[in-house]
């Protein structure tokens with residue numbers, strides 16, 4: 001498994017490819033294998049910069065993940081084209097572009113995404129956010145676009161029966177021969193009083209790492225395929241550092257490691 005966090009300590013807006021290179025190097029320094037990059041990095045860079053970035057992602061087996069803006073995919077074809085072009089330019093073979101599909105337009109949007117050229121669809125995935133998971137899973141099967149299981153969004157929808165491991169396994173199965181990507185994060189408790197936000201589920205800066213070690217332990221007991229884990233928490237969080245260190249030390253986490 002590779003792990004990474006969504007927020008690295010690089011705050012400047014990218015002005016050239018060296019910023020993307022620096023972002024990758026910051027991930028290497030933090031011992032992350034999954035690197036979330038803003039879609040604002042998606043530009044055509046000069047050949048030498050491209051080569052540098054290709055080399056760093058190859059040397060360190062970095063998986064780049066671009067989160068597209070949270071708007072219907074059909075309204076941002078140019079953004080998706082730019083992101084796919086970047087991943088192709090830097091030979092990011094397992095790169096992912098994550099889309100968010102509004103619950104009310106699930107079918108239209110999936111159909112639209114599936115009609116894009118293969119040079120884009122090969123990178124696309126849809127994050128489970130507010131839709132009923134069954135609708136997403138059947139769309140994933142029909143249109144062969146994988147689903148990113150997001151523990152937080154699943155949890156915040158308070159489904160019953162509550163079965164995050166079962167659902168995560170089903171999401172993993174939508175990835176075919178690609179390595180599945182999973183999001184882990186902890187609800188921001190400042191949002192609990194706000195009905196609207198409660199449903200949306202904001203990420204906390206910190207990580208309730210015991211919950212996630214348990215979840216990953218359950219996945220490994222259920223023989224989930226090897227996944228990549230993107231932790232949506234602040235890179236500076238001590239809990240995140242502890243979680244990543246535990247995961248690195250023990251490989252796929254097992255519950256008893258917590259107490260060993």
Ligand SMILES: [Zn+2]
Pocket residue numbers: 127150183232
């Ligand atoms: Zn997420």
